[in-house]
Each structure stands twice: as structure tokens, then as C-alpha cells.
Amino acid sequence: MTTMPAPIAARHKGFNRAEIVDQNFTEFVGEWRGEVRTAPRGDAPVLPGSALDAQGFRELLESQLISRHLDLMARVLRVQNKVFYTIGSSGHEGNAMVARLTRHTDPAFLHYRSGGFMAERFRKLPGMDPVMDSALSFAASKDDPASGGRHKVWGSKPLWVLPQTSTIASHLPKALGTAIAIDHARRIGHSLPIPDDSIAICSFGDASSNHATAQTAFNAAAWTAYQKLPAPVLFVCEDNGIGISVKTPTGWVASNFQSRSNLDYFYADGLDLAEGYAQVQRAVEHCRSTRRPTFLHLRTTRIMGHAGTDFEIEWRSIEELVAVEAGDPLLRSAAIALESGLYSKDALLELNESIRRRCFAAAEEADRRPKLERLDDVMAPLAPYTPAKVKAEAERADYADARLKAFGGADKLPENQPPRHLAIQIGQALHDIMAKYPESLLFGEDVAQKGGVYTVTKGLHKAFRNTRVFNTLLDETIILGLAQGYANMGMLPIPEIQYLAYFHNAGDQIRGEAASLQFFSNDQYRNPLVMRVASLGYQRGFGGHFHNDNSIAALRDIPGLVVGCPSRGDDAATMLRTLTALAKVDGRVCAFLEPIALYMTKDLYEAGDGAWQFAYPAPGEAMTLGEGRVYNEKAKDLVVFTFGNGVPMALRAARTIEAELKWKVRVVDLRWLAPLNDAFIAAQAKNAKRILVLDEGRKSAGVGEGVITAIVEAGLGATPLQRVVGADTFTPLAGAAFLVLPGEADVVAAAHKLA
Ligand SMILES: Cc1ncc(C[n+]2csc(CCOP(=O)(O)OP(=O)(O)O)c2C)c(N)n1
Ligand SMILES: [Mg+2]
Numbered sequence: 001m002t003t004m005p006a007p008i009a010a011r012h013k014g015f016n017r018a019e020i021v022d023q024n025f026t027e028f029v030g031e032w033r034g035e036v037r038t039a040p041r042g043d044a045p046v047l048p049g050s051a052l053d054a055q056g057f058r059e060l061l062e063s064q065l066i067s068r069h070l071d072l073m074a075r076v077l078r079v080q081n082k083v084f085y086t087i088g089s090s091g092h093e094g095n096a097m098v099a100r101l102t103r104h105t106d107p108a109f110l111h112y113r114s115g116g117f118m119a120e121r122f123r124k125l126p127g128m129d130p131v132m133d134s135a136l137s138f139a140a141s142k143d144d145p146a147s148g149g150r151h152k153v154w155g156s157k158p159l160w161v162l163p164q165t166s167t168i169a170s171h172l173p174k175a176l177g178t179a180i181a182i183d184h185a186r187r188i189g190h191s192l193p194i195p196d197d198s199i200a201i202c203s204f205g206d207a208s209s210n211h212a213t214a215q216t217a218f219n220a221a222a223w224t225a226y227q228k229l230p231a232p233v234l235f236v237c238e239d240n241g242i243g244i245s246v247k248t249p250t251g252w253v254a255s256n257f258q259s260r261s262n263l264d265y266f267y268a269d270g271l272d273l274a275e276g277y278a279q280v281q282r283a284v285e286h287c288r289s290t291r292r293p294t295f296l297h298l299r300t301t302r303i304m305g306h307a308g309t310d311f312e313i314e315w316r317s318i319e320e321l322v323a324v325e326a327g328d329p330l331l332r333s334a335a336i337a338l339e340s341g342l343y344s345k346d347a348l349l350e351l352n353e354s355i356r357r358r359c360f361a362a363a364e365e366a367d368r369r370p371k372l373e374r375l376d377d378v379m380a381p382l383a384p385y386t387p388a389k390v391k392a393e394a395e396r397a398d399y400a401d402a403r404l405k406a407f408g409g410a411d412k413l414p415e416n417q418p419p420r421h422l423a424i425q426i427g428q429a430l431h432d433i434m435a436k437y438p439e440s441l442l443f444g445e446d447v448a449q450k451g452g453v454y455t456v457t458k459g460l461h462k463a464f465r466n467t468r469v470f471n472t473l474l475d476e477t478i479i480l481g482l483a484q485g486y487a488n489m490g491m492l493p494i495p496e497i498q499y500l501a502y503f504h505n506a507g508d509q510i511r512g513e514a515a516s517l518q519f520f521s522n523d524q525y526r527n528p529l530v531m532r533v534a535s536l537g538y539q540r541g542f543g544g545h546f547h548n549d550n551s552i553a554a555l556r557d558i559p560g561l562v563v564g565c566p567s568r569g570d571d572a573a574t575m576l577r578t579l580t581a582l583a584k585v586d587g588r589v590c591a592f593l594e595p596i597a598l599y600m601t602k603d604l605y606e607a608g609d610g611a612w613q614f615a616y617p618a619p620g621e622a623m624t625l626g627e628g629r630v631y632n633e634k635a636k637d638l639v640v641f642t643f644g645n646g647v648p649m650a651l652r653a654a655r656t657i658e659a660e661l662k663w664k665v666r667v668v669d670l671r672w673l674a675p676l677n678d679a680f681i682a683a684q685a686k687n688a689k690r691i692l693v694l695d696e697g698r699k700s701a702g703v704g705e706g707v708i709t710a711i712v713e714a715g716l717g718a719t720p721l722q723r724v725v726g727a728d729t730f731t732p733l734a735g736a737a738f739l740v741l742p743g744e745a746d747v748v749a750a751a752h753k754l755a
Contacts, residue, residue, distance in 0.1 A: 037341035051278035064093035067115030085152035086308025089115030094270030096120035135362035148522030172217035175202030177485020179233035203236035207243020221293035222262035230291035381523035394581035394622030414616035423599035425569025444496030476506035487527035501549035526587025538597035553701035563674035567647035574623035626677035637663030639688035653747035682714030
């Protein structure tokens with residue numbers, strides 16, 4: 001490792017470390033005193049014994065310099081408000097080697113210090129310009145090809161770089177999911193959008209490697225490999241020894257990962273191209289040929305602080321800073337360039353200056369390009385919806401043979417059976433969907449042979465085999481990471497979360513990741529999925545908060561997420577068709593909340609009346625997004641807005657209210673909880689004499705608040721209104737649960753208050 005000669009470093013004690021780092025390079029080159037050699041041929045080793053050839057070195061050096069000058073440019077232009085992001089890649093430029101040694105069709109989920117990687121990957125397709133593309137992203141211009149100005153992010157559709165959020169480690173589960181999906185595709189006869197022997201690349205920092213979300217991905221990767229199942233993911237830990245200001249204990253990354261079974265460890269020196277290239281190559285080749293999860297520990301350093309706002313000089317000693325800067329990998333690259341004879345001092349300095357000019361020119365040009373200036377433009381990619389196409393897809397019924405096979409004959413088709421309850425009809429609807437979409441996969445905890453805790457998925461494993469219906473390991477984060485991975489590879493994932501309370505365990509995989517992909521990629525990437533969640537309260541005999549969680553607030557405020565909640569089996573079937581169509585047509589991320597307490601409900605008014613069982617809707621029928629179901633549509637004396645368990649409860653209460661108050665009662669099942677259909681709510685509220693909002697969720701942040709807001713905003717706030725809602729508490733065990741959840745008697749009492 002070449003370090004700066006002390007006299008030069010000692011001269012640099014100023015405040016602006018970016019300027020000093022820049023100057024270090026020119027001075028290092030200018031003061032180079034090594035012997036001048038004859039340059040090696042393009043295909044000869046750049047230095048004796050190196051696996052990197054001279055031409056490869058030239059290109060990598062240029063990628064490194066592009067990355068560095070983008071950083072330097074950002075620091076200068078940030079203060080002029082021409083650039084809006086200064087987290088840089090300086091010290092990490094060696095990650096360009098990973099890009100060089102992989103293909104542009106290997107999906108990449110990148111750390112924010114991936115400037116070198118990106119510049120190098122841009123070489124893989126003709127006619128692309130990493131400098132201009134990056135400048136547009138730095139400038140938050142609408143023309144930014146990665147995110148359309150929504151985030152400074154490494155991303156590219158043609159280069160298979162899926163844009164990442166700023167949440168560290170959150171991309172590891174979906175990178176693993178993508179890797180697993182690559183090899184899984186073959187087993188279900190699905191053709192991939194990339195070559196069959198692709199690998200998924202996933203980079204992150206040393207501090208991030210400790211994160212729970214990272215650890216669960218390593219664990220799940222090893223769990224997969226342990227069973228001899230392929231998981232060709234290349235985890236690249238870019239170890240710069242620090243996370244913002246917290247040092248990683250020396251040797252920790254190696255100690256933590258060197259000897260994990262089924263996570264194959266490789267080390268590479270990312271500070272030295274001549275040395276590191278063969279090491280990176282070994283890791284990449286291992287991953288591709290063995291299809292095993294591979295951990296590449298890439299040595300890097302962090303130059304110029306965490307971000308432009310991190311004035312390291314305020315919290316680190318100058319001696320330490322100077323020492324870090326002396327280990328700048330660009331100084332090592334300069335030494336290789338000069339030592340090998342590939343560049344003269346002047347030629348290297350001119351290369352450096354020409355790339356500097358290119359970066360500034362691109363940034364000035366990017367500053368003149370349009371910004372996002374209208375809310376509509378900002379939100380356009382968030383939640384696309386093409387109603388006619390979705391309807392056509394949801395109603396498409398051209399899979400008669402496949403469904404005959406799935407159900408086991410014409411006499412077994414569910415529409416030819418007597419009316420059934422929710423659990424059965426969800427199962428039937430899932431058979432239909434899996435028959436309709438050969439690329440669909442259903443997975444989660446216990447969903448396969450057992451058919452889930454409530455046997456809702458019973459029979460699917462037998463009908464569609466282990467390749468399409470399978471148990472995962474017990475980890476919601478991985479379940480949702482797998483879903484995103486399968487979606488990235490063009491499959492239709494239907495993950496199950498066993499209980500709503502456990503969604504919160506992994507909520508960021510939907511909130512921060514899946515639901516944000518269309519937004520941050522300007523709708524270039526989509527990860528359509530339909531997440532089923534056993535939900536809500538009122539279970540008798542199996543209780544406690546965690547199996548009766550009644551709060552869906554955390555789902556409702558996820559931008560772009562569609563949330564549907566049926567109260568009866570036929571609605572479940574038509575809703576599932578629409579959700580899968582929304583996923584297929586518009587790439588939407590969907591949540592399907594299954595009210596557990598209604599799974600087995602067969603009766604409505606009296607035991608044995610069978611009135612909560614319905615005929616199965618044959619394929620061809622679907623439900624429109626946002627459309628509710630209205631019972632007793634003409635009634636005006638009282639209109640009850642509700643959903644889920646509230647629907648049969650309101651229908652029962654309505655009988656009592658009609659008897660006691662002589663009112664005609666209308667019950668409105670919202671069915672769609674996000675987005676709430678404000679226009680539909682207003683239309684139903686319009687001619688109501690009185691309104692009752694029955695929300696089994698909690699008082700604060702529940703659906704009821706949204707319903708009432710829609711009513712008030714429609715100018716109908718003068719209508720007498722009562723809300724019956726759950727208490728702001730966790731749900732207790734046994735009978736006490738019914739104290740906190742709204743009940744039939746509460747609905748009747750609220751009606752009396754309105755009288
Ligand atoms: C989940 C999460 N927690 C905290 C942060 C804030 N944060 C951003 S970067 C960072 C340090 C990351 O260090 P490391 O993984 O070593 O990457 P490096 O920046 O050193 O390359 C932290 C704490 C975040 N982005 N995400
Ligand atoms: Mg770090």
C-alpha cells in the first residue's frame with residue numbers, strides 16, 4: 001500500500017478536507033520520483049504478477065476518477081444550491097472492480113458509496129454517460145434517468161441497478177430474494193428477464209453489517225445454502241472501519257464473517273487495484289459457479305467524511321485525518337499508473353483535470369435542466385392505476401384447463417358447490433389465482449402442508465407442489481424480502497404474514513422498500529406483490545393482543561399501498577382478483593387483510609342460519625378498486641359505515657335498531673381501506689339522516705377518522721354522527737378483549753344517542 005510521503009501530508013492542515021484530498025493527488029503525481037518504465041501492452045498485466053491487465057487498469061482508473069470528481073464537484077456546487085447531496089464515494093472507488101468483474105445484467109443493490117461501481121458498470125452498454133446521469137441525479141432534475149429527480153440515488157434500468165433508499169441494510173433481504181428467485185425461476189418454468197446464471201450483487205458498509213436487517217439476510221442465505229438450495233448473492237461489505245463517527249472494532253468484520261458456515265468469505269483489498277482484482281475475481285467466480293451466498297469483505301477507507309456536512313476536523317485529530325487521507329486509494333492508483341509506465345505525470349494530471357472539467361460541465365448543464373415543479377409530477381409514479389386494464393385483467397378467465405386441474409375436475413369447481421364461508425372461499429380464490437398465473441408463488445410460515453394456522457391455504461401445496469407453495473424460515477423481514485426478489489424477477493409473489501401484529505416486525509420491507517420502488521425509480525422498476533395478512537380481533541378462545549391486533553394505521557399511511565379487507569368469502573374472491581390484477585397491470589404493492597374471526601363464520605343472525613355463506617363468484621367477476629358493498633341501499637334513517645368484523649355486527653345491530661327505533665338502516669362495507677374512496681363515502685353519506693361510523697380499529701389513527709374526514713370535507717358535517725370504535729389500548733386476553741373492541745350493544749347504544 002502506497003502512502004503519502006509525510007512532508008506533503010504535513011503541509012495540509014486546513015479545514016476543507018475535500019480541497020486537500022484533491023491537492024494531495026496532484027502533488028503526489030507532481031512529486032513522483034519513481035523510474036519511468038515502458039508501458040505494458042493492453043492485455044499484459046498492469047504490474048508484474050497482477051491479474052489486472054493494462055487496459056482494464058486504464059478503465060478502472062478512469063472510473064475511479066469520475067467517482068472522485070463527482071464527489072468533489074458536489075462539495076463545491078452544494079453551497080451554490082446546484083447540487084443537493086454530498087454523501088460521497090471517496091475512498092471506496094475500488095468497488096469499480098466488482099462492477100468490472102460482473103455483468104450489467106447481474107441485478108445490483110448498491111451502497112450509497114458506489115460511484116466507482118456505477119462509472120464502471122456504465123461501460124457495459126454503449127452510448128451511456130455516467131457523468132451526465134449522475135449530475136442530473138445530484139441536481140434533483142426531472143431528467144435524472146434513475147429517479148426522475150426524486151432522490152440522489154444510484155440506479156439504472158438498462159444497467160440493472162435497482163435504486164435504493166437511504167435506509168441502511170434494508171436492501172439485503174430483497175437482494176437475497178432476487179438471488180433465490182433467479183434459480184427458482186427454472187423450477188417453475190418461468191423465463192427470467194436476465195441470463196439464467198446471473199447473480200445478485202448487494203453492497204453495504206461495515207457498520208451496516210451489524211444491522212438486524214442485514215443479519216437476517218445473512219442468516220437466511222446460509223439457511224438456504226445449508227439445504228443445498230441455490231442463493232447466488234454476492235454480499236459486498238465495503239469496510240472503511242467507521243459508520244458516521246463510530247469506529248468498527250478493528251478486525252470485527254473479518255472475525256464476524258470469516259467462519260460462518262454456508263456464507264463463503266472472501267477478502268479483497270479495495271484500496272489497490274493491482275492487488276485486489278484477483279481477489280474480487282475469485283469471489284465473483286465462486287458465487288456464479290457454486291450459486292452459494294458469498295461474502296466479499298472489501299477493504300476501503302472513507303475520505304472526506306461521512307457527507308459534506310460532516311466536518312471531521314471538528315471531532316477527529318488532524319493527525320488521524322492526515323493518516324486516513326494518506327491511504328487514499330487514488331494515490332495508490334496514481335502510483336500504479338506511473339510505476340507501470342502507462343501514464344506520464346503530465347498525462348495523468350491531464351486525465352485528472354479533464355475528468356474534473358467533465359464533471360463540472362455536466363453539473364452546470366444539469367442545473368439548467370427542469371426540476372419537479374408540480375405535485376402531480378412528483379406523485380405520478382407512486383401509485384399508477386389504469387382502471388380499464390385492471391378490470392379486464394381481473395375479469396380475464398382464459399385459464400379453464402388450468403383451473404380444472406387445480407380443483408380436480410368440473411364437479412369440484414367452487415362455483416358448482418354450495419355457498420361457503422370466508423376461509424374456504426379465500427382458499428378457493430387462491431387456487432384460481434395460482435391456476436391463472438403460473439408465475440405466482442405462495443409462501444410464508446406454515447402455509448404449505450399444514451395450510452396455515454387457520455388452514456386457509458390447505459390444498460394449495462398439493463395442487464401446486466413445493467415449487468410454488470412453500471414454507472419459509474420464521475422471519476417476516478425475509479418473507480417480504482423474498483417477495484420483492486421474486487417480483488424483481490417477474491414472478492407474482494403472494495407472501496403470507498401469519499398475524500397482523502407480526503407485520504410490524506417487518507413493516508419497513510413494505511413501507512421503506514416495496515412501496516417506494518416505483519416512486520424512487522420513476523416507475524422503471526416495479527415489485528408487484530399481494531401480501532396476505534391474517535388480521536383483526538374478536539377471536540374467541542384464542543386471544544391476546546398478538547393474535548387480535550386491530551390496528552391497521554401502520555398500513556394505511558404507507559404511500560401507494562393498496563389495502564383491502566373483505567368481510568365475506570365472495571368479496572374475498574373478487575377482491576383478490578382485483579389485487580392481483582393491480583399487481584400485474586400497474587405493479588402495485590397490495591395488502592389483503594383477512595379477518596380471522598370471520599374465517600369460520602357461517603351464520604349471521606341465528607345459529608345455523610348459514611346466512612354468512614355465499615356462492616363462489618365464477619372467474620370473470622371482479623370488484624372495482626374503491627367500490628364498497630351496500631346493504632339496504634334505500635334506507636336513510638341511519639347509515640353505518642364499517643368494514644371487516646363490523647359488517648356482520650352492524651347488520652345484526654341494524655335489526656335491533658329497526659325494531660327499537662323504527663329506523664331503516666343502511667350498512668356500508670367500505671371493503672377498501674387504502675386508499676379510502678372519499679367520493680363513495682360522500683355519496684353514501686349525502687342523503688343520510690344520521691351517520692354511524694363503526695371502526696373495529698383503535699380510536700386514534702383508525703379508519704373511522706378517515707371516514708369522518710371524508711364526510712366533513714364533503715360538506716356533510718352537519719349530519720348527526722356517532723363513532724363506535726376500539727379503545728386506544730392493546731387487546732387483552734380472554735373475555736376482557738371484548739371490553740376494548742366495539743360490540744353490537746355499543747352500536748345499538750350509539751344509535752339511541754342519535755335518536
Ligand atoms: C436504519 C438506519 N439507521 C440509521 C441510519 C443513519 N446512517 C446513515 S449511514 C450510517 C452509517 C453507516 O455506516 P457504514 O455501514 O459503515 O457505511 P459507510 O457510511 O461507512 O460507508 C448511519 C448510522 C440509516 N441510514 N438507516
Ligand atoms: Mg463504514
